[in-house]
Amino acid sequence: MDSQENNSDTPADAAVPLRQTQRAQPVTLRQVAEAAGVSTATVSLVVNKKKAARISDETRKRVRDAIRDLGYRPNAMAQTLVSGSSRFIGLVADAIATTPFAGQIIHGAQDEAWKHGYALLIANTEGNRELETDAIAMMLEYKVRGILYSTWFHRATEIPNSLRESDFVLVNCFSTEPGARAVVPDETQGGRSATEVLLKHGHRRIAFINATIPAPAKDGRLRGYREALEAEGIPFDESLVLEAYPDQEGGYGATEELLKRNVTAVYCYNDRMAMGLYDGLREHGLSIPDDMAVVGFDNQEVIAAHLRPPLSTVSLPHYELGAAGVRTLLGLEEPQASGPAKINCPTVERDSVRVLAPA
Amino acid sequence: MDSQENNSDTPADAAVPLRQTQRAQPVTLRQVAEAAGVSTATVSLVVNKKKAARISDETRKRVRDAIRDLGYRPNAMAQTLVSGSSRFIGLVADAIATTPFAGQIIHGAQDEAWKHGYALLIANTEGNRELETDAIAMMLEYKVRGILYSTWFHRATEIPNSLRESDFVLVNCFSTEPGARAVVPDETQGGRSATEVLLKHGHRRIAFINATIPAPAKDGRLRGYREALEAEGIPFDESLVLEAYPDQEGGYGATEELLKRNVTAVYCYNDRMAMGLYDGLREHGLSIPDDMAVVGFDNQEVIAAHLRPPLSTVSLPHYELGAAGVRTLLGLEEPQASGPAKINCPTVERDSVRVLAPA
DNA sequence: CCAATCTGCTTAAGCGTTTTACCAAGGTTC
DNA sequence: GAACCTTGGTAAAACGCTTAAGCAGATTGG
Numbered sequence: 202m203d204s205q206e207n208n209s210d211t212p213a214d215a216a217v218p219l220r221q222t223q224r225a226q227p228v229t230l231r232q233v234a235e236a237a238g239v240s241t242a243t244v245s246l247v248v249n250k251k252k253a254a255r256i257s258d259e260t261r262k263r264v265r266d267a268i269r270d271l272g273y274r275p276n277a278m279a280q281t282l283v284s285g286s287s288r289f290i291g292l293v294a295d296a297i298a299t300t301p302f303a304g305q306i307i308h309g310a311q312d313e314a315w316k317h318g319y320a321l322l323i324a325n326t327e328g329n330r331e332l333e334t335d336a337i338a339m340m341l342e343y344k345v346r347g348i349l350y351s352t353w354f355h356r357a358t359e360i361p362n363s364l365r366e367s368d369f370v371l372v373n374c375f376s377t378e379p380g381a382r383a384v385v386p387d388e389t390q391g392g393r394s395a396t397e398v399l400l401k402h403g404h405r406r407i408a409f410i411n412a413t414i415p416a417p418a419k420d421g422r423l424r425g426y427r428e429a430l431e432a433e434g435i436p437f438d439e440s441l442v443l444e445a446y447p448d449q450e451g452g453y454g455a456t457e458e459l460l461k462r463n464v465t466a467v468y469c470y471n472d473r474m475a476m477g478l479y480d481g482l483r484e485h486g487l488s489i490p491d492d493m494a495v496v497g498f499d500n501q502e503v504i505a506a507h508l509r510p511p512l513s514t515v516s517l518p519h520y521e522l523g524a525a526g527v528r529t530l531l532g533l534e535e536p537q538a539s540g541p542a543k544i545n546c547p548t549v550e551r552d553s554v555r556v557l558a559p560a
Numbered sequence: 561m562d563s564q565e566n567n568s569d570t571p572a573d574a575a576v577p578l579r580q581t582q583r584a585q586p587v588t589l590r591q592v593a594e595a596a597g598v599s600t601a602t603v604s605l606v607v608n609k610k611k612a613a614r615i616s617d618e619t620r621k622r623v624r625d626a627i628r629d630l631g632y633r634p635n636a637m638a639q640t641l642v643s644g645s646s647r648f649i650g651l652v653a654d655a656i657a658t659t660p661f662a663g664q665i666i667h668g669a670q671d672e673a674w675k676h677g678y679a680l681l682i683a684n685t686e687g688n689r690e691l692e693t694d695a696i697a698m699m700l701e702y703k704v705r706g707i708l709y710s711t712w713f714h715r716a717t718e719i720p721n722s723l724r725e726s727d728f729v730l731v732n733c734f735s736t737e738p739g740a741r742a743v744v745p746d747e748t749q750g751g752r753s754a755t756e757v758l759l760k761h762g763h764r765r766i767a768f769i770n771a772t773i774p775a776p777a778k779d780g781r782l783r784g785y786r787e788a789l790e791a792e793g794i795p796f797d798e799s800l801v802l803e804a805y806p807d808q809e810g811g812y813g814a815t816e817e818l819l820k821r822n823v824t825a826v827y828c829y830n831d832r833m834a835m836g837l838y839d840g841l842r843e844h845g846l847s848i849p850d851d852m853a854v855v856g857f858d859n860q861e862v863i864a865a866h867l868r869p870p871l872s873t874v875s876l877p878h879y880e881l882g883a884a885g886v887r888t889l890l891g892l893e894e895p896q897a898s899g900p901a902k903i904n905c906p907t908v909e910r911d912s913v914r915v916l917a918p919a
Numbered sequence: 920c921c922a923a924t925c926t927g928c929t930t931a932a933g934c935g936t937t938t939t940a941c942c943a944a945g946g947t948t949c
Numbered sequence: 950g951a952a953c954c955t956t957g958g959t960a961a962a963a964c965g966c967t968t969a970a971g972c973a974g975a976t977t978g979g
Binding site for chain 1: 633635640656660663670671679681684691702703807812839863
């Protein structure tokens with residue numbers, strides 16, 4: 202729709218009054234019809250490029266000229282009203298901006314929705330149940346095609362009741378309820394990948410600093426670690442798994458314990474812990490990756506890419522989650538046999554891991 | 561609207577078939593009217609709580625019961641169609657997720673829009689002009705109340721032509737064109753505040769590591785630095801202003817030069833530079849804040865709050881920008897005499913600055 | 920007891936589209 | 950030249966809602 206060109210032969214600033222007229226009262230189909238000397242049906246047929254419709258080229262042109270001259274834009278509300286279904290997809294998020302994560306979900310959802318001709322309607326609930334109900338109500342009133350219900354960290358969730366009135370997909374969260382479609386990151390595969398990066402570089406004694414707080418990520422990332430070790434024939438050694446609060450302080454605080462383990466590499470539950478650990482190791486005069494190889498998890502760009510040395514890590518695929526959520530909603534994704542669809546967490550290799558020098 | 565309670569006297573799982581019926585064919589006003597034995601006008605009046613309308617309590621109750629039993633939701637499209645103006649505000653962003661910043665703008669805009677009964681329609685253009693035109697067209701077709709046009713970093717911008725067909729406000733960017741409303745961060749005040757944090761703690765020889773790349777921020781933050789010094793009667797010393805690429809590497813690389821300046825404090829163009837500088841200072845065995853006080857700019861949470869020690873900085877008020885954008889659009893903000901409205905950049909004091917020990 | 924007012928509701932037009940059914944005029948066919 | 954088809958269009962209903970105008974019946978005023 203490139204109808205904003207100035208195709209009149211008046212000077213450019215003549216557009217100003219025109220514009221204001223338009224702003225006050227948008228041009229309708231009827232006006233176009235009158236201008237072109239045809240019925241509204243004809244204009245509609247031309248606008249929608251109906252192949253089956255029999256409209257002469259001459260009339261078609263008259264209509265198109267009128268559209269351009271008047272700067273006509275279809276009223277999507279009216280279209281929706283008659284067609285019955287809107288081109289909206291709703292996205293309700295519990296924390297739009299607490300982390301860059303939610304932003305990525307929005308981004309992925311928006312791109313994918315757009316690709317299929319849908320617009321994204323977003324609402325932020327800040328974890329507030331009442332706001333959430335209102336937000337969902339609003340979306341239902343706008344007759345959205347469906348709703349993406351997302352959380353900023355991977356967790357189990359309850360399905361709000363009003364959500365059931367619409368088609369919906371859980372994004373980055375899941376429910377035990379049968380039949381609820383959901384997409385989540387594949388934590389186990391991520392944990393496996395993180396560990397494999399270390400294994401690939403020759404490390405055999407690898408510590409894992411897990412989180413203290415329970416979460417699907419905690420279990421999955423540990424499972425992946427075990428799986429990777431076992432695939433290499435390395436017996437799982439419980440004493441190499443530490444736990445700390447999953448932030449910088451936690452990583453920093455775990456340094457002492459870690460050094461007692463006599464390992465050559467460590468896999469941290471997340472990048473923030475790795476960031477803290479960097480400080481701890483540095484204080485002990487140890488260098489990364491020579492004295493200790495480190496991998497993180499999450500790929501929090503601002504941190505991981507800019508630590509010194511840049512941190513090898515595993516990406517939490519938020520963009521993909523948003524996009525896959527939309528595809529699932531629209532039924533474009535293979536339906537899962539059971540449980541949530543698991544999205545791959547790709548490895549991001551940087552400089553915090555190097556081939557282990559022979560001892 | 562709490563209409564999803566199950567108020568029938570059938571068992572709870574009777575809700576399932578009901579739900580599916582609804583999904584197929586949403587309940588309309590007319591159906592409610594029939595169920596309640598009144599006209600659609602009456603239902604409409606009850607739904608919209610028109611005070612002036614004369615409806616008996618008994619009828620009112622019958623209608624409300626019918627609404628609840630049927631799970632009626634008004635069709636916002638139809639409402640919009642008749643009222644002529646939608647309750648949408650569009651937000652077009654050039655980079656939704658490149659940084660957490662855009663997320664904050666969305667968040668602020670969403671909250672404020674919501675407060676005034678508007679829903680946010682977002683589009684991400686990734687800097688692509690064609691996508692942008694399409695996105696704006698879509699918003700115009702949905703008859704948005706107005707459009708927020710935002711950029712992820714503060715800069716001058718051209719106003720896309722189609723944007724003019726609607727009410728609009730530039731957010732985090734501006735145009736030289738007269739009459740274009742805009743909201744931007746007050747870089748100069750921010751620079752002043754950053755410097756004042758240092759001055760307040762007794763520092764007098766304060767370096768400024770500015771960015772090499774031209775931007776409103778570069779000029780404004782420098783101006784603020786000068787103003788703050790001059791307000792304290794400290795002459796501006798050009799040799800204390802360094803320049804580096806505004807990222808971690810840049811900050812790290814500036815360490816040597818900085819140390820030649822014999823200063824007790826440094827104000828960095830942004831947090832990422834400060835992060836790099838932390839590394840550089842640490843390599844020289846210097847401690848923050850004892851050997852060098854540091855302040856940053858941007859308040860990029862993931863970095864600033866979690867550096868060791870946590871970094872004092874100045875906040876880029878993205879949330880406020882989004883919110884102020886909405887208020888400006890709705891005409892709730894005092895109109896600016898001229899130029900963009902400048903939003904305050906608040907100081908965030910952490911531990912990277914301490915009172916200067918007497919020499 | 921008639922007019923005026925009030926109460927409680929309904930009727931119907933209209934918002935901007937889409938779409939089905941239909942129509943008139945001209946061209947073929949036989 | 951009647952029966953048919955084709956072409957190029959139009960008329961009108963419908964989508965779900967709001968709202969101004971109207972209309973009965975009850976109540977009040979004089």
